[in-house]
Amino acid sequence: MRDLETIKKGKKTMDKLIVKIEKSGNRYNAFDKDGVKHTSDITTGARKKAFMNGMALERRVNKSGNKYWWAVPMSEFESLSAPVIDVSSVDVPSDHAEVMNFIHSSYDLKPKGLVMKELKWKYLIRSAVRGKNILMTGPAGCGKTMAAKSLVNSLDRPDFYFNLGATQDPRATLIGNTHFDKKKGTYFSEALFVKAIQTPNAVILLDELSRAHPDAWNILMTVLDSGQRYLRLDEGEGQETINVAEGVTFVATAMGC
Numbered sequence: 001m002r003d004l005e006t007i008k009k010g011k012k013t014m015d016k017l018i019v020k021i022e023k024s025g026n027r028y029n030a031f032d033k034d035g036v037k038h039t040s041d042i043t044t045g046a047r048k049k050a051f052m053n054g055m056a057l058e059r060r061v062n063k064s065g066n067k068y069w070w071a072v073p074m075s076e077f078e079s080l081s082a083p084v085i086d087v088s089s090v091d092v093p094s095d096h097a098e099v100m101n102f103i104h105s106s107y108d109l110k111p112k113g114l115v116m117k118e119l120k121w122k123y124l125i126r127s128a129v130r131g132k133n134i135l136m137t138g139p140a141g142c143g144k145t146m147a148a149k150s151l152v153n154s155l156d157r158p159d160f161y162f163n164l165g166a167t168q169d170p171r172a173t174l175i176g177n178t179h180f181d182k183k184k185g186t187y188f189s190e191a192l193f194v195k196a197i198q199t200p201n202a203v204i205l206l207d208e209l210s211r212a213h214p215d216a217w218n219i220l221m222t223v224l225d226s227g228q229r230y231l232r233l234d235e236g237e238g239q240e241t242i243n244v245a246e247g248v249t250f251v252a253t254a255m256g257c
C-alpha cells in the first residue's frame with residue numbers, strides 16, 4: 001500500500017512530457033516543446049507509428065513505476081505553453097571560435113549510458129561538425145553502433161542509417177533499381193542513399209562496413225574519398241555522377257582490433 005502511495009506521488013510530481021515526432025532522413029526523432037531530443041528513450045516502432053498516425057507521445061508511468069509512451073492527439077502537444085522551437089533547422093555553428101566552443105562543451109551531449117572517454121567523444125563530435133568521415137573499429141559488442149547512433153541523436157542534423165552488413169544487393173541499396181511498368185516502360189528508381197548524400201550537413205551511418213559485399217566497397221570508394229566525393233550511377237557512357245553535398249559526414253563501423 002505504501003508503495004502504491006509512493007508511485008502515486010511520483011506520478012503527480014513528474015513533469016508532463018509530450019513529444020512530437022519529426023522525420024529526419026530515414027529516422028524518426030522525438031522532440032519535446034523545448035526542442036530537447038528524446039529519441040533514444042522511445043522505441044523505433046513507437047516513434048514511427050506515432051509519426052504515421054500524426055499523433056504525439058506522452059510519457060506515463062504504470063502501476064509498477066515503469067515509464068511508457070502513450071499516443072495522444074497532436075493538440076495535446078500544441079497546447080503545452082512552452083514556446084514552439086523550430087527543431088527542423090540545422091544547427092551547425094559556422095564560425096571557427098563557435099565550433100571550437102561547441103566541441104569543448106559537447107561532452108554534456110554524451111548519453112549517460114554510453115561508456116566512452118571524453119576525448120574520444122569530443123573527437124567524434126569534432127569530426128561530425130567539421131564534415132570529416134569517421135571509421136570506428138573494435139571487437140564485436142564494444143559499442144560501435146551505439147556510439148554512432150548516440151552521436152547522431154546528439155546533433156540536430158539530418159541523419160540516415162544504412163546497415164551494409166545486412167544488405168543482399170549493394171547496387172540496389174546504394175544506387176537504385178531498374179523496374180518495369182506496363183505503362184511507363186522501364187524506369188530507374190533511386191536508392192535512399194542517393195538522396196542522403198545530397199542532403200547538406202547530413203550524418204550518414206554506414207554500419208558494418210567491413211561485412212559489406214565487395215561491390216559496396218567499390219561503389220563507396222569515390223563517395224568516401226575526401227578528394228573525390230561523388231557517386232557514379234552507371235559505368236556506361238554519358239553516366240550521371242552525383243556529388244556529395246556540403247558538410248555531409250560518413251560514420252562507418254568495422255570489425256577489427
Ligand SMILES: Nc1ncnc2c1ncn2[C@@H]1O[C@H](COP(=O)(O)OP(=O)(O)OP(=O)(O)O)[C@@H](O)[C@H]1O
Pocket residue numbers: 113114115116138139140141142143144145146147253255
Ligand atoms: N561503451 C559502451 N557503453 C555502454 N554500453 C555498451 C558499450 N559497449 C557496448 N555496450 C552495450 O552492448 C550492446 C552492443 O553494443 P553495439 O551493438 O553498439 O556493439 P558493436 O560494437 O556495434 O557490435 P558489432 O560489432 O557486433 O556490431 C549495446 O546495446 C550496449 O547495451
Ligand SMILES: [Mg+2]
Pocket residue numbers: 144145146207208253
Ligand atoms: Mg554494430
